[in-house]
Amino acid sequence: MKPYAPGEQPPPGKFIKLNTNENPYPPPPEVVSAITAAASGPLNRYPDPMATSFRRAAAEALGLPGPEWVLAGNGSDEILTILVRGFVGEGQSLRLPYPSYILYRTLADIQGASWEQVPFEEGWQLPAAFGQSRDDLRLVLLPNPNSPSGTIVPSQQIKQVADSLDCPLVVDEAYVDFADENCLDLVAENENVLVTRTLSKSYGLAGMRFGFLVAQPQVVAELAKIKDSYNCDTISIAAATAAMHSQDWLAEKVAAMNQTRQRMAGELAKMGFDVVPSHANFVWCTHPTGQHKAIYEYLKASQILIRYMEFPEWGDGLRISVGTDEQIDACLLMIQRFLDQSE
Amino acid sequence: MKPYAPGEQPPPGKFIKLNTNENPYPPPPEVVSAITAAASGPLNRYPDPMATSFRRAAAEALGLPGPEWVLAGNGSDEILTILVRGFVGEGQSLRLPYPSYILYRTLADIQGASWEQVPFEEGWQLPAAFGQSRDDLRLVLLPNPNSPSGTIVPSQQIKQVADSLDCPLVVDEAYVDFADENCLDLVAENENVLVTRTLSKSYGLAGMRFGFLVAQPQVVAELAKIKDSYNCDTISIAAATAAMHSQDWLAEKVAAMNQTRQRMAGELAKMGFDVVPSHANFVWCTHPTGQHKAIYEYLKASQILIRYMEFPEWGDGLRISVGTDEQIDACLLMIQRFLDQSE
Numbered sequence: 001m002k003p004y005a006p007g008e009q010p011p012p013g014k015f016i017k018l019n020t021n022e023n024p025y026p027p028p029p030e031v032v033s034a035i036t037a038a039a040s041g042p043l044n045r046y047p048d049p050m051a052t053s054f055r056r057a058a059a060e061a062l063g064l065p066g067p068e069w070v071l072a073g074n075g076s077d078e079i080l081t082i083l084v085r086g087f088v089g090e091g092q093s094l095r096l097p098y099p100s101y102i103l104y105r106t107l108a109d110i111q112g113a114s115w116e117q118v119p120f121e122e123g124w125q126l127p128a129a130f131g132q133s134r135d136d137l138r139l140v141l142l143p144n145p146n147s148p149s150g151t152i153v154p155s156q157q158i159k160q161v162a163d164s165l166d167c168p169l170v171v172d173e174a175y176v177d178f179a180d181e182n183c184l185d186l187v188a189e190n191e192n193v194l195v196t197r198t199l200s201k202s203y204g205l206a207g208m209r210f211g212f213l214v215a216q217p218q219v220v221a222e223l224a225k226i227k228d229s230y231n232c233d234t235i236s237i238a239a240a241t242a243a244m245h246s247q248d249w250l251a252e253k254v255a256a257m258n259q260t261r262q263r264m265a266g267e268l269a270k271m272g273f274d275v276v277p278s279h280a281n282f283v284w285c286t287h288p289t290g291q292h293k294a295i296y297e298y299l300k301a302s303q304i305l306i307r308y309m310e311f312p313e314w315g316d317g318l319r320i321s322v323g324t325d326e327q328i329d330a331c332l333l334m335i336q337r338f339l340d341q342s343e
Numbered sequence: 344m345k346p347y348a349p350g351e352q353p354p355p356g357k358f359i360k361l362n363t364n365e366n367p368y369p370p371p372p373e374v375v376s377a378i379t380a381a382a383s384g385p386l387n388r389y390p391d392p393m394a395t396s397f398r399r400a401a402a403e404a405l406g407l408p409g410p411e412w413v414l415a416g417n418g419s420d421e422i423l424t425i426l427v428r429g430f431v432g433e434g435q436s437l438r439l440p441y442p443s444y445i446l447y448r449t450l451a452d453i454q455g456a457s458w459e460q461v462p463f464e465e466g467w468q469l470p471a472a473f474g475q476s477r478d479d480l481r482l483v484l485l486p487n488p489n490s491p492s493g494t495i496v497p498s499q500q501i502k503q504v505a506d507s508l509d510c511p512l513v514v515d516e517a518y519v520d521f522a523d524e525n526c527l528d529l530v531a532e533n534e535n536v537l538v539t540r541t542l543s544k545s546y547g548l549a550g551m552r553f554g555f556l557v558a559q560p561q562v563v564a565e566l567a568k569i570k571d572s573y574n575c576d577t578i579s580i581a582a583a584t585a586a587m588h589s590q591d592w593l594a595e596k597v598a599a600m601n602q603t604r605q606r607m608a609g610e611l612a613k614m615g616f617d618v619v620p621s622h623a624n625f626v627w628c629t630h631p632t633g634q635h636k637a638i639y640e641y642l643k644a645s646q647i648l649i650r651y652m653e654f655p656e657w658g659d660g661l662r663i664s665v666g667t668d669e670q671i672d673a674c675l676l677m678i679q680r681f682l683d684q685s686e
Contacts, residue, residue, distance in 0.1 A: 207577035
């Protein structure tokens with residue numbers, strides 16, 4: 001079995017990291033205060049198994065009917081693991097679009113299950129085949145916005161996909177805070193719509209590991225039986241609760257990053273890149289020269305990490321995370337230098 | 344499927360908690376400092392996927408050949424989950440002694456696997472049947488010291504069990520810091536011996552969720568493929584590393600708790616309890632009156648929580664965690680009062 005390979009993690013401070021879609025800004029100050037306060041609390045006692053304070057804060061921030069619509073996890077990776085374990089047995093199957101988040105395949109492999117990739121159509125459109133039922137199909141996963149493309153499938157279309165499927169549809173909204181719409185409303189309409197979120201990207205808490213599921217209460221209750229009893233720790237629950245109370249901070253940082261993203265996309269286009277319009281904190285781009293790997297390596301030699309991605313039978317390209325304006329300027333400068341040299 | 348039910352978690356501060364084997368003392372001060380320092384670090388960046396600093400500190404503290412003998416997890420619960428997922432497929436089987444830690448059964452149920460309980464013999468001795476191979480048997484789990492009994496199987500006997508099995512033997516050493524021996528030496532001798540540890544009990548870090556596996560490097564490498572990429576967070580890695588550097592603190596607290604345990608066991612015996620000699624931070628006791636549930640409820644009404652446990656076809660009894668001397672005095676006083684009243 002080939003394990004999932006996350007993006008490179010160099011020693012801190014030495015690189016400009018634009019390769020794993022982290023937030024370039026530190027988390028809300030209230031989060032740091034909450035961690036410090038919790039550190040002096042009763043760490044010798046087990047945490048709240050259901051992370052009640054977080055669930056309340058999340059339900060309030062997202063306008064959900066109540067905390068029982070939320071399941072907290074040790075990163076949305078854990079939530080995805082719980083979903084695959086809960087719905088997909090050995091020899092059964094899950095579906096994902098292609099190219100997208102290949103972790104889903106790894107989760108199927110670990111489970112002894114199979115996976116089916118449905119290629120996006122031209123312009124990152126979802127084909128009708130994505131919503132077709134099949135006997136052994138037990139879970140369909142859709143990152144929305146998608147990675148590496150940053151594209152989004154409209155919630156109206158996702159509703160149709162969910163309605164046509166016989167199994168649950170997971171809408172992985174890791175990047176949705178950078179987009180203009182989301183699928184939370186669909187959850188109440190169809191118990192087979194399950195939305196996952198993470199605090200790693202928009203809230204600047206990749207180091208904290210906190211993600212959650214939004215689903216109808218009876219689904220949350222069943223999946224809670226699969227998770228480890230104490231899957232979230234006292235400190236991360238306090239941090240995540242404070243993060244959900246920091247909606248003004250979130251709006252401000254998302255606006256700043258989306259502005260940087262637009263500027264970056266424009267500059268890349270001027271350099272001849274084909275840039276896919278992004279609804280996430282990264283952009284996917286390809287260059288007519290096809291020298292994607294060379295650009296990645298040239299930047300890495302200058303201690304700027306971006307992501308070179310190659311999708312068999314599809315093609316390759318560069319995924320560049322939205323950093324600070326200074327980081328993006330440095331990145332653009334080096335790309336321009338590479339292009340100048342290679343002419 | 345019946346989920347695993349952990350001990351009751353009342354609102355903090357209102358109860359004397361002697362029901363979930365937590366450490367009554369706060370964690371080492373260095374751990375609190377490490378958390379506070381990490382809170383101001385780059386939380387917007389992903390953590391070290393392999394928790395290198397912790398693995399180094401653990402290898403040094405335990406005298407292991409190197410960090411590659413250690414796999415870090417989000418609590419030893421996650422390590423146990425990884426082991427069951429890694430070794431036991433649907434329709435295959437795992438084995439545990441009885442009575443012991445029933446979480447193992449839940450993990451088998453979640454996996455669609457079956458479990459076989461081998462009853463302890465008189466005096467909590469392990470029967471020969473525990474080491475017998477069987478075709479579909481893929482994992483054997485032995486808590487040592489055992490819960491609820493607090494008894495320990497000598498490592499020499501565990502060596503024989505491991506040698507006679509065809510599948511891996513997990514020695515769950517959650518409580519071993521309170522005992523006089525452990526099975527770490529067996530890991531180097533037999534790649535099928537896997538030792539799990541937790542920082543929840545002896546290090547006073549139940550709220551932090553950190554556990555680890557000690558196994559031969561090739562086993563660690565294979566199991567690392569199953570875990571979530573970033574299963575431990577930046578803060579908990581810093582806390583756990585500091586904990587492993589606090590061996591003097593550990594020795595002092597373990598000595599104090601073992602002294603309290605001896606005193607508690609003596610006092611319970613004076614009240615007529617049959618007290619099993621314990622090598623853990625709790626004692627298992629039964630009373631000739633058989634009024635275990637009534638004692639539990641009487642204490643709960645006085646805001647003292649102990650654990651009433653009933654094992655079908657075996658019997659029931661009380662498991663009392665080692666608290667501070669003051670907590671134990673309060674607990675003993677109320678038990679005495681119950682016995683006085685019920686005469």
